[in-house]
Amino acid sequence: MHNSHSMQVSLAGLSLKNPTILASGILGISAESLMRVASAGAGAVTTKSIGIEPREGYANPTVVEVECGFLNALGLPNPGIREFAEEIRKYRSDAPLIVSVYGFSPTEYAEVAAMAESSGANAIELNLSCPHIKGSGSEIGQDPEMIYDVVKNVKGAVEKPVFAKLSPNTSNIARLAEAAEDAGADAITAINTVKAMAIDIDTMKPILSNKIGGLSGVAIKPVAVRCVYEIYEAVRIPIIGCGGIRSWRDAVEFILAGASAVEIGSAIAHGDLTIFQSIAQGINSYIESKGYRKVEEIVGMAHES
Numbered sequence: 001m002h003n004s005h006s007m008q009v010s011l012a013g014l015s016l017k018n019p020t021i022l023a024s025g026i027l028g029i030s031a032e033s034l035m036r037v038a039s040a041g042a043g044a045v046t047t048k049s050i051g052i053e054p055r056e057g058y059a060n061p062t063v064v065e066v067e068c069g070f071l072n073a074l075g076l077p078n079p080g081i082r083e084f085a086e087e088i089r090k091y092r093s094d095a096p097l098i099v100s101v102y103g104f105s106p107t108e109y110a111e112v113a114a115m116a117e118s119s120g121a122n123a124i125e126l127n128l129s130c131p132h133i134k135g136s137g138s139e140i141g142q143d144p145e146m147i148y149d150v151v152k153n154v155k156g157a158v159e160k161p162v163f164a165k166l167s168p169n170t171s172n173i174a175r176l177a178e179a180a181e182d183a184g185a186d187a188i189t190a191i192n193t194v195k196a197m198a199i200d201i202d203t204m205k206p207i208l209s210n211k212i213g214g215l216s217g218v219a220i221k222p223v224a225v226r227c228v229y230e231i232y233e234a235v236r237i238p239i240i241g242c243g244g245i246r247s248w249r250d251a252v253e254f255i256l257a258g259a260s261a262v263e264i265g266s267a268i269a270h271g272d273l274t275i276f277q278s279i280a281q282g283i284n285s286y287i288e289s290k291g292y293r294k295v296e297e298i299v300g301m302a303h304e305s
């Protein structure tokens with residue numbers, strides 16, 4: 001028998017009815033679609049990444065299905081925080097609303113985060129894998145000092161929990177997680193997409209208009225599990241696992257690696273929202289079958305020797 005009470009998790013001060021969360025970028029562009037996902041059973045929902053100004057994004061093709069996942073380079077199309085604030089205000093659900101934020105400088109991230117918070121966001125997730133940042137040209141997502149500065153600025157501007165979403169496109173993700181924790185991040189989300197590309201052999205050209213994009217879906221699951229495992233050994237703040245989760249078994253693997261909750265993206269790209277409920281129920285049955293009562297009790301269990 002499904003016991004919903006034991007599925008409840010507390011995540012960096014948020015209360016989730018179960019540990020499944022809608023990942024950023026999929027169905028997260030309107031209050032209506034976010035509420036649809038919440039009522040389908042997600043423990044929390046994350047918006048598409050929002051910046052200070054509206055952006056059109058890149059020309060098509062921006063998403064292509066590959067052997068074991070999706071490749072995308074959308075170029076962060078979004079309406080900008082002033083317009084999106086209206087969607088945040090319209091959102092009504094007991095599933096917390098996490099607003100994903102990006103910027104081109106630490107102060108810009110803080111500005112967007114503050115506006116998201118004042119519009120009603122329950123938490124802020126920082127998309128720290130934006131390709132370029134004003135002045136430096138380096139990738140924020142690979143630079144611990146830049147991550148520290150962004151998190152510190154945002155923490156100085158908001159009261160609500162701040163999650164640092166990291167990119168796997170780095171040689172040492174644990175060091176980036178430590179930088180985020182040092183700056184006061186309340187949780188780490190791992191991971192964003194893995195840099196990848198596909199070439200059309202008929203036209204002999206890269207398929208995506210941006211040429212290089214990010215790989216998501218089943219192919220990246222083992223990379224994501226490794227990242228969560230490494231981060232768990234480096235920080236004390238909670239970790240939200242993300243990457244290729246399609247079933248409760250995948251979710252349990254992330255929890256055993258050290259995740260307190262999981263985000264699901266590509267698996268719902270085809271629109272099947274029952275996945276949140278079936279993953280939550282599967283985790284619950286697994287926990288009971290192993291003789292535990294709460295998700296918390298098995299977080300990071302794979303680290304015990």
Ligand SMILES: Cc1cc2nc3c(=O)[nH]c(=O)nc-3n(C[C@H](O)[C@H](O)[C@H](O)COP(=O)(O)O)c2cc1C
Pocket residue numbers: 023024025026048049063070072074076100127165191192193215216217218220242243244245263264265266267
């Ligand atoms: C079409 C698409 C758009 C995405 N847009 C965003 C985004 O705006 N911000 C972000 O932080 N991650 C974005 N992501 C990354 C996902 O949130 C997630 O980290 C990644 O896809 C891995 O999870 P998955 O394998 O379950 O999809 C996007 C992914 C896809 C497939």
